[in-house]
Amino acid sequence: MSSAPAFKRLPRAVREQQMLDAAVKVFSRRGFHHASMDEIAEYAGISKPMVYAYLGTKEELFVACLHREGTRMMQAIAGAAAPDLPADVRLWRGLRAFFGFVGAHRDGWAVLYRQARGEQPFAGELATMRTRLVEVVAEMLDHALRAEGHEVGAVDLEVVAYALVGATESLADWLADRPEADPEKTATRMMNVAWLGAAQLLHGVTWRPPE
Amino acid sequence: MSSAPAFKRLPRAVREQQMLDAAVKVFSRRGFHHASMDEIAEYAGISKPMVYAYLGTKEELFVACLHREGTRMMQAIAGAAAPDLPADVRLWRGLRAFFGFVGAHRDGWAVLYRQARGEQPFAGELATMRTRLVEVVAEMLDHALRAEGHEVGAVDLEVVAYALVGATESLADWLADRPEADPEKTATRMMNVAWLGAAQLLHGVTWRPPE
Amino acid sequence: MSSAPAFKRLPRAVREQQMLDAAVKVFSRRGFHHASMDEIAEYAGISKPMVYAYLGTKEELFVACLHREGTRMMQAIAGAAAPDLPADVRLWRGLRAFFGFVGAHRDGWAVLYRQARGEQPFAGELATMRTRLVEVVAEMLDHALRAEGHEVGAVDLEVVAYALVGATESLADWLADRPEADPEKTATRMMNVAWLGAAQLLHGVTWRPPE
Amino acid sequence: MSSAPAFKRLPRAVREQQMLDAAVKVFSRRGFHHASMDEIAEYAGISKPMVYAYLGTKEELFVACLHREGTRMMQAIAGAAAPDLPADVRLWRGLRAFFGFVGAHRDGWAVLYRQARGEQPFAGELATMRTRLVEVVAEMLDHALRAEGHEVGAVDLEVVAYALVGATESLADWLADRPEADPEKTATRMMNVAWLGAAQLLHGVTWRPPE
DNA sequence: TATGAATGAGTATTCATTCAT
DNA sequence: CATGAATGAATACTCATTCAT
Known part of the structure; x- marks a missing residue:
């Protein structure tokens, strides 16, 4: 008698997570534009107005998804790569954690991220997220380079970090599209x-364009 | 009566190129979904039914754009990296051509490509394009590796090529967003x-995960 | 065979008038907010997108109605009150024309106008229309006053004109709500x-319409 | 524990006035349709269900506002124009009180009234209010006419009263829109x-306020 | 009494796509 | 060949109103 159907009149925090779960699923499946708020609400087992009341417009909802998934991913990485380890170990653990995360949430961050890249409204949020990643990588490289006595310009570092992040994203896509692939091997x-x-x-070897 | 304005009744091929030009511009500016066929037609100085008659539905039109721009880009690269050169020179020339192309057409391929990545309907076309790129790169690497007496599994090669392509795409984005950046330096x-x-x-050095 | 159903593929100008007719009817019946674009389109025998294509948003459509009806009314008045007549005759003819118009179009201008007064978005259009009326009246009064050697401040004139216009509007409402009432008597x-x-x-002085 | 904040559990009458205050403010600012019950409740510092419990639906709430403000206005007028004074003095005092009231509550009655005129659901309430005004004016005129030995038809009287009320309303609007204008002068x-x-x-005759 | 949670129903607006001429 | 006219279908978003606690 006292344990009434547990899924009614839930507190806000719980419902928000349910909605985000649903939204991530639907956005991943359909893509931002083909996802309808109706479907998301239905999938979350709630009515549309609640979604608007709690999470705002469709764009805001998407950003919220992106944000939550991105934060989770960053935490996964941060938890794996302690800052006092040598650079190569940190990089390895970070990559392993990253690909592990992507592999474990194949309809989460990677897919949303891929979609967001095509849409101008999300440029801001994206820039923020990528910047955080790039900073981590750049800082790691910089750390190691200085330890070896080298000095690299900020732009160079940024670009290299971008390249690494890009390569990683690319492999994340590759992985997300191949359910049978092994995250650890990819890493x-x-x-x-x-x-x-x-x-x-790190050892000062640099390639130069010929002539 | 008989001397109609010279810019009417153009041959089909010319008209198609005009439309594609317009479509590329509009898709780049607005993004696939926010671009309207109305705007594209107007921008091309033609009526909407003509667009449909010549280039089909909106998706087909986008694919056509992607295809044309992609082909141009591939040609630019192919023209620069002759297959009889050493691998590093080919890679360098290819990269230089690629970034030069992206830099010179900042509202062309890179933008369309970025958008297409988020939309499922274009997965096929994209896969084709990326595969062509990956194949070129993979073939280049394979060539060089064999010359050095090494042998690498197909999957490994593919993954490395993917990573390189991804890194390159990432830097292409970086470049497309920064009008002041220098393509050659980026290359x-x-x-x-x-x-x-x-x-x-190539020299057989391989990194292994610790323990 | 040649006289196909005459109400298909009509030229734009015709359709626009049909739409405005329908919109005036529906807005009058339901009020601005309770009128739905669906109903207007259906009433006009056309699909909704045409309404948007030709007349724009709901607000713009309402303004267009207001404008058309207002212009018609002003023309009715202007056609009746030639500027070279004495002030009282002009006033009388103007009033008679006005009430005649309102009486003849009981679901037209007066109703729309009444509705517009309550909604802020129409303040601009309303001000314009009322200003035109007030100007006509004020000019009439000023004309007459100067002829009598008097001079009145602009504000005073404006206020008096406002009062007259207000009184007239009020009677127009009174008339619009009473189908059996006689416009001429009201005038x-x-x-x-x-x-x-x-x-x-109070002193028994009464004005009589000439002849 | 027992000394709860003094502004909770207020007696019903007080709460109702607070709500009405809030509602009048919001309705005035936004207009009937653009005002949301949410905003009204928030503005009143109370939850929405309370508003419904105390004052009923949105329409009923609006009517209640209209009613309260209208009553206040009528009282202001009635208090100023004692029935045993001569007609012109009563009229003058009534007008002065009216414009004074409107000027002092620029977001009160005049605005609500203006909005109500456009909406059919309020026709009844409006008619009642206007009728009360018209009756007062008509009675005043009738009184005076009989004193002079004249007799006028009921309809004529009603119409004249309507015209006067309409003129007055119009000037009330004029005044409500012009914060710098002087109510007394307007009267x-x-x-x-x-x-x-x-x-x-036109003949230079001018009425002056007594004393 | 008082409220956070919840929703049904409605509506403006957009857009790809196709006839009829 | 070329186009103005026309539409079906979809969708984001809002809001008055009511339960369950």
């Missing part, structure tokens, strides 16, 4: 590309 | 990342 | 109030 | 129009 491959390249840079 | 940076990494691989 | 009564004033009436 | 102008009529004004 290893990425590490090969990233680190063997970076290691050279 | 050099990318080459540093790609080649110094790849070169190690 | 006469208004003329009495406006021209003679209550005090005169 | 004087109205009195001139009402009492003397345009013809008198």
Whole structure:
């Protein structure tokens, strides 16, 4: 008698998470534009006005999804790569955590992120997220380079970090599209590309355009 | 009566190019979904039914744009990287051509491509395009590796090529967003990342996950 | 065979008038907010997108109605009150034309106007229309006053004109709500109030329509 | 524990007045349709269900506002124009009180009234209010006419009263829209129009407020 | 009494797409 | 070949109103 159907009149915080869960699912499946607020609400087992009341417009909802998933991912990475480890170990653990996360949430961050890149309204949120990633990577590289006695311009560092992040994103896509692929192996491959390249840079080896 | 204005009744091929020009502009500016067929037709100075008659539905039109721009880009690269050159030179020339192209057409391929990545309907076309790129890169690497006496699994090669392509795409975005940036310098940076990494691989150096 | 159903594929100008007719009817019946674009379109025998294509948003449509009806009314008045007549004759003819118009279009201008007064978005259009009326009246009064050697401040004139216009509007409402009432008689009564004033009436002075 | 904040659990009558205050403010600012019950409740510092419990639906709430403000206005007028004074003095005092009231509550009665005129659901309430005004005016005129030995038909009287009320409403709007305007002056102008009529004004006759 | 949670129903607006001429 | 006219279908968003606690 006292345990009435537990899914009615839930507190706001709970409902918000349910809605975000549903939204992530639907946005992932359909894409931002083909996802309808109706479907999201229905999927969340709630009526549309609640979604608007709690999470705002469709764009805001998408940003909220992106934000939550992005934060989770960053936490996964941060939890894996302690800042007092050597750069290569940090990079490896970070990559492993990243690909592990992407592999474990194949309809989460990677898909939303991919979609957001095509839409101007999300440029701001995206820039923020990518900047956080790039900063982490750049800081890692910078750290290592200084330890070896090298100095690199900020722009150079940023660009290299961008390249690494891009490569990683690309492999994340590759992984997200291949359910049978192994995240750990993918991370290893990425590490090969990233680190063997970076290691050279660390030792002062630089490629120059011919002539 | 008989001397009608010279810009009417153009041959079909010319008209199509005009439409594609308009479509590329509008898709770039607004994004796929926010671009309206009305605007595209108006921008092309033609009526909407003509667009449909010549180039089909909106999706087909977008694919046509993507295709044309992609082909142009591939040609620019192919024209720069002759297959009989050494791998590093080919890679460098290819990258330089690529970034030069992206820099010169800042509202062309890179933007369309970025948008297409978020939309499922274009997955096929995209896969085709990326595959062509990946194949070129993979073939380049394979060539070089065999010359050095190494053998690499197909999947590994594909993944590394993916990573390189992803890194390159990422820097293309970086470049497309920064009008003041120099394509050639960006190409050099990318080459540093790609080649110094790849070169190690060529020499059989491989990174292994610890323990 | 050649006289196909005449109400298809009509030229724009015709359709626009049909739409305006329908919109005036529906807005009058339901009021601005309770009128739905659906109903207007259906009433006009056309699909909704056409309404948007030709007349714009709901607000713009309402303004267009207001404008058309207002212009018609002003023309009716202007056609009746030639500027070279004495002020009282002009006033009388103007009033008669006005009430005649309102009486003849009981779901037209007066109703729309009444509705518009309550909604802020129409303040601009309303001000314009009322200003035109007030100007006509004020000019008439000023004309007459100067002829008598008097001079009155602009504000005073404006206020008096406002009062007259207000009184007239009020009677227009009164008339619009009473199908059985006689416009001409109403005009006469208004003329009495406006021209003679209550005090005169109290003393048994009464204005009579000429001949 | 027992000394709860003193502004909770107020007696019903007080709460109702608070709500009405809030509602009048919001309705005035936004207009009937654009005002939301949410905003009203928030503005009143109370939850929505309370508003419904105390004052009923949105329409009923609006009517209640209209009613309260109208009653206040009528009291202001009635308090100023004692029935044993001569007609012109009563009219003058009534007008002065009316414009004074409108000027002092620029977001009260006049605005609500203006809005109500456009909406059919309020026709009844409006008619009642206007009728009360018209009756007062008509009675005043009738009184005076009989004193002078004249007799006028009921309809004529009603129409004249309507015209006067309409003129007054119009000037009330004029005043409500012009924060810098002086209510007393406006009343004087109205009195001139009402009492003397345009013809008198043309001949230089002017009414002056007594004393 | 008082409220946070919840919703049904309605509506403006847009857009790809197709006839009829 | 070329176009103005026309529409079906979809969708974001709002709001008055009511339960369950």
